Amino acid sequence: MSKKKVLGISFGRKMSNTEVMIKTALMECEKAGNEVKFIRADDLNIQDCTGCIACVVGLLQGGSGKCHLKDDMHIIDEALMECDAVIVGSPTYVLAPTGRFKTVCDRLGPSHDVAFRTEAKKTGIARGKAPEQLPDERSFKPRVAALITVGGAMTQNWLSFAMPSMYEFTISMGINVVDKYEYFGAMAHEHVVGNQEVMDRMVVMGKNIADSLNSDSEKEMNKWRGADEGICPVCHCDMLTVRYNKNEVECPVCGISGELTLVDGEIKVSFSEAQQKRSRLFYDGKLEHQVEISTKAVGPGQIPNKKELLGKYVGYGE
Numbered sequence: 001m002s003k004k005k006v007l008g009i010s011f012g013r014k015m016s017n018t019e020v021m022i023k024t025a026l027m028e029c030e031k032a033g034n035e036v037k038f039i040r041a042d043d044l045n046i047q048d049c050t051g052c053i054a055c056v057v058g059l060l061q062g063g064s065g066k067c068h069l070k071d072d073m074h075i076i077d078e079a080l081m082e083c084d085a086v087i088v089g090s091p092t093y094v095l096a097p098t099g100r101f102k103t104v105c106d107r108l109g110p111s112h113d114v115a116f117r118t119e120a121k122k123t124g125i126a127r128g129k130a131p132e133q134l135p136d137e138r139s140f141k142p143r144v145a146a147l148i149t150v151g152g153a154m155t156q157n158w159l160s161f162a163m164p165s166m167y168e169f170t171i172s173m174g175i176n177v178v179d180k181y182e183y184f185g186a187m188a189h190e191h192v193v194g195n196q197e198v199m200d201r202m203v204v205m206g207k208n209i210a211d212s213l214n215s216d217s218e219k220e221m222n223k224w225r226g227a228d229e230g231i232c233p234v235c236h237c238d239m240l241t242v243r244y245n246k247n248e249v250e251c252p253v254c255g256i257s258g259e260l261t262l263v264d265g266e267i268k269v270s271f272s273e274a275q276q277k278r279s280r281l282f283y284d285g286k287l288e289h290q291v292e293i294s295t296k297a298v299g300p301g302q303i304p305n306k307k308e309l310l311g312k313y314v315g316y317g318e
């Protein structure tokens with residue numbers, strides 16, 4: 001049996017908290033017989049996504065969905081294609097992960113969406129395209145992940161958007177998150193290496209990833225292994241969107257609706273099996289989005305006088 005490959009990606013500073021936490025988990029994965037690799041994202045030249053949607057158009061036409069930008073994103077891309085598991089960590093800046101983290105997620109988004117790539121493969125094969133013109137075949141293998149976010153703030157609510165945002169990294173590729181950890185109050189310690197409780201938790205995270213990769217079935221592989229169940233039974237996050245004057249709530253990570261009730265003075269939230277199944281973390285939710293885009297997106301030429309209408313905005317206020 002070939003070794004499983006575990007990738008660690010840090011969006012933090014060299015040898016700072018985030019990096020050391022990821023490497024601690026990777027060391028446990030290596031002890032379990034897995035092959036490990038580490039990438040420090042800030043060492044790479046990764047350009048911002050321009051929103052040109054060339055990747056989406058390419059996929060809808062049965063192509064590979066490759067990005068036209070020439071930079072170091074191919075290093076992360078190849079490492080992700082190779083890996084069976086990924087441990088991703090980012091510091092929390094203003095309530096959320098770093099700008100570089102968001103940039104990478106934007107570049108992974110539609111171009112790596114497993115539903116878009118699956119439908120692109122079908123279309124490409126039907127059109128007689130060669131294998132190298134299709135999405136990378138490694139896109140479709142199951143992978144698992146663990147997510148880490150680190151904040152110096154003493155109170156956890158200063159990391160409020162951090163963990164939900166971390167799911168941006170795994171959503172498009174359909175990577176199943178089996179563990180996550182928020183480290184807040186980091187400024188109370190000179191370095192995480194001196195915080196034994198957190199270091200021990202990273203050892204557990206590494207073991208959770210290793211156990212997941214050593215599972216006998218995909219169901220067992222994808223089993224949630226984190227310490228907190230959370231409110232949402234799919235992503236295990238606690239954030240909810242509450243609609244005014246309704247008892248309906250929504251998980252902003254999964255995009256699924258749940259029912260809010262008051263039971264013996266305690267708030268309870270329930271998500272139906274049908275709603276859970278259409279979470280955007282799962283293929284059904286991604287396919288729902290792919291169909292929506294492919295059938296409702298408006299192409300060029302719909303506004304014959306577009307250039308004329310835009311004329312008064314050219315250079316305005318610049």
